[in-house]
Amino acid sequence: MSDTNQPASSSTSPAAAASDNWVDRYLPRQVRPYARLARWHAPIGIWLLFWPCVWGLGLAAVAAPTRGFDWGAAILMLIGAALMRGAGCTFNDIVDRDIDGHVARTRQRPIPAGDVTARDALAFMIAQALLASVILFQFNRFTVWAGVASLVLVAIYPFMKRVTWWPQAFLGLAFSWGALVGWSSQTGGMAMPALLAYLGTILWVIGYDTIYALQDVEDDALIGVKSTARLFGNKARLIVSGFYIGAYMLWLAAATVAGAGIVFALLSLVAAGLLAWQVQTLNADVPNNPYVRFHANTYVGMALSLALLADWVW
Template sequence: MGGTFRPGLAYRSVRMQTGKVADAQRGNWVDAFAPDWLKPYARLARWDRPIGIWLLFWPCAFALALAAVARPAVGFNFWYLLLMLVGATLMRGAGCTGNDIVDAKIDTMVARTRSRPIPSGAASRTQAAVFLVAQSLLALVILLQFNLLTIVLGIASLVLVAIYPFMKRVTWWPQFFLGLAFSYGAIVGWTAQIDSLGWPPILLYAGCILWVIGYDTIYALQDIEDDTLIGVKSTARLFGSRTRPIVAGIYAGAYILWVLAALAAGGGWLFVLASLVPGGLMAWQVWTLNADEPQNPYLRFTSNHWVGFTLTLALLIEWAW
């Protein structure tokens, strides 16, 4: 990659007494408008950084659109899309809260994360645990709106959510386990509409796992120096100077699997043509990635929101025509 990005230099100017989180976007609605009592909880749930909500939600949207391609007469279920957006917001918040509880000590040693609510003292672990339970119960209410198969599969996904925070301690591939959890919407979105499994959602899920590994490797470049010092493992550290070509290969695999999923569901040339847009966005990320430039990895990471949007749009174009 040609050097090491030093995140501490980018975030050291943040004044801890403001209560703001170092890697939150400037002027986000939590900092600007949320009442003081809500801010620690909103920051635990990462409401000040909604990119994670979108990245958890898009596989659900992929699957609903893919199901519409497979069953054109059934169509695209916009009500389910809304439910899954709310569910993604709740589950991403619960996952981040649980991750912060587990990683509180590690977060105090990383420049980008030491301003989070628990290490900064804005919230206690007990308060975070109560908030975690509340979000999980509300997410269960959303899940119960779907068919039995989707409910069972959704509950089973909690195993993946629970083990992910510990993976950075035991494997160089925590991004793979994040992919298993964050891509699960590709399964539940399909079963919610089709009420059975098949090759299209399995291929879609596999493609989303690779996508997550790719974009979270880029994200992890921000912490590579601190992670090395404290012994936290990641694919960014594992790949080292080979990060760019390896991520390129991972993204290529994701794109191929997405195309195969669409073809298996009955899609055709229109999807393949439209899918060149998200494919091109991923190629741009790799081509312009430079870990030596502050904010470069983060901006490439956040651009995956548009990868998700354009891939969903490509599937909807195939369905509509």
């Protein structure tokens, strides 16, 4: 999922769908391939990486109300999420440059389309990572090392679809790391609320990225790429439901251990309702249906963040 792009519409070619965005309409032609490498035209990945950071900050605020919610840290983490998501997508495209050309949704990406070389993409990835490191070094030493440790997960994720049916689990390990970073940036260490939130977010990521991967099942089968969408088959809705239930229960446990009360419990039901709607209405046979359900997860992240903030204010 970290390499998310907009879906190819059933009524348009992938190339046409890829060009219908602000990047291709407004940015200089020389910049566009790099913007597409970083997925600036599809910002949902930034939000999905950012929301767990907010949850970590929110849990820390709930645990110590007088400390408050660190808005400055949240802004830094949003910038860092944008940079790291861009670097991760660029790395993914470098690794998958031979695969992407065989998948309808991805064959117009800059490298397989010939718009940018793998060498130039590598330089762009390094530049984004260096800028992200500047953001990371604004935090305490524990958080810096936690952020550095996450690079191992970022590095191995693109290769997992070749060796395991569970690449979504490895994406979950990487994309959920913000919960640990957010908490430790305020406390200088780790504790049970952050760990529970991290585990819950891993289950959430596995669920939503399975939904996302339903778009590519046929192409993935032809070229031998593995995914939980292929593994689960016709049971995808049922199994994703289980992951979502587990995610919500762990989030609720994390907030409760941190000290949240009835306000969070009630408001977090909005997030639970959005998760339930996704699996209830999921239909991989309807064009764009999985993408719309996947995309709704940015509102899940927003709802859970607001629930934590409301409980802290209360």
